[in-house]
Amino acid sequence: MSSEAVQHGTSLEGAGKEPDPKILVFCCNWCSYAGADLAGVSRLQMPPHFRTIRVMCSARVDPEFVLRAFQKGADGVLVAGCHPADCHYIGGNYRTRRRIALLRMLIQQFGYDPDRLRLEWVSAGEGEKFQKTIIEFTNNIKELGPSPMHRGD
Amino acid sequence: MSLRQAKIRAALRTVEGERVRWLLGKKGQLTTTGNVFGEVITGPRYDFIVQKAAAVELERNLLLNEMEQGPRTVHELHDATGIPKQEIVRHIIALKKWRLVEQAGMKGQSPLYSAAPKKKEVG
Numbered sequence: 001m002s003s004e005a006v007q008h009g010t011s012l013e014g015a016g017k018e019p020d021p022k023i024l025v026f027c028c029n030w031c032s033y034a035g036a037d038l039a040g041v042s043r044l045q046m047p048p049h050f051r052t053i054r055v056m057c058s059a060r061v062d063p064e065f066v067l068r069a070f071q072k073g074a075d076g077v078l079v080a081g082c083h084p085a086d087c088h089y090i091g092g093n094y095r096t097r098r099r100i101a102l103l104r105m106l107i108q109q110f111g112y113d114p115d116r117l118r119l120e121w122v123s124a125g126e127g128e129k130f131q132k133t134i135i136e137f138t139n140n141i142k143e144l145g146p147s148p149m150h151r152g153d
Numbered sequence: 154m155s156l157r158q159a160k161i162r163a164a165l166r167t168v169e170g171e172r173v174r175w176l177l178g179k180k181g182q183l184t185t186t187g188n189v190f191g192e193v194i195t196g197p198r199y200d201f202i203v204q205k206a207a208a209v210e211l212e213r214n215l216l217l218n219e220m221e222q223g224p225r226t227v228h229e230l231h232d233a234t235g236i237p238k239q240e241i242v243r244h245i246i247a248l249k250k251w252r253l254v255e256q257a258g259m260k261g262q263s264p265l266y267s268a269a270p271k272k273k274e275v276g
Contacts, residue, residue, distance in 0.1 A: 063168035095178075102177065102207055106167065106207060
């Protein structure tokens with residue numbers, strides 16, 4: 001299989017199947033990204049359908065980023081931050097929690113299932129939790145099917 | 154542009170808007186020390202207020218986006234957005250109050266409304 005086919009998630013085996021989901025994961029620099037890194041160095045197996053974006057704090061994830069991701073065709077967005085009271089910037093994750101609650105309501109208004117957006121607390125030592133979250137989220141997104149933007153309904 | 158795309162654009166404008174951003178940033182104050190009148194609200198009440206404000210702003214931004222493309226009557230706005238006409242009238246009254254919308258003439262018996270031109274930033 002060519003590297004391009006690998007990159008686009010298309011293979012001969014996958015011909016005729018539903019396309020692989022596109023999942024965007026925002027990880028905070030201090031906890032979740034380290035958790036993701038731990039999952040990687042521990043060689044924990046995860047579905048390869050997600051792309052990670054490192055941000056300094058989960059509160060750096062502007063609601064606009066999430067909406068733009070859905071607008072550009074993302075099937076799911078996961079925001080991972082430090083556990084409550086563990087934020088490196090004191091209260092960033094509380095702000096994120098409020099924003100995500102609002103965004104889950106907003107995305108419903110244009111026909112997206114609120115489960116396409118998820119907030120999860122992952123600390124630097126929780127590589128396994130990161131892996132489980134990714135597997136669970138990918139399965140949820142696969143169950144929900146392609147984004148309504150792809151379906152064109 | 155499809156209605157979904159229009160709604161996403163309106164949602165982007167909503168989350169950039171002052172009202173929603175201000176409300177999101179004031180949870181601690183509103184639920185602990187209270188507002189300028191000392192009125193403290195509960196967490197569920199705060200959530201309800203934010204969701205309601207966001208829903209209203211989303212509809213208003215949807216209408217504003219539509220009116221930015223040219224003058225529209227209430228009927229045309231209803232056809233384009235699917236928002237009930239009574240709600241559209243309420244939103245237009247509010248938008249006129251904030252000078253975001255102005256009357257741009259008449260089309261038969263119906264007034265035409267258009268989005269007020271944005272003021273240029275100084276400096």
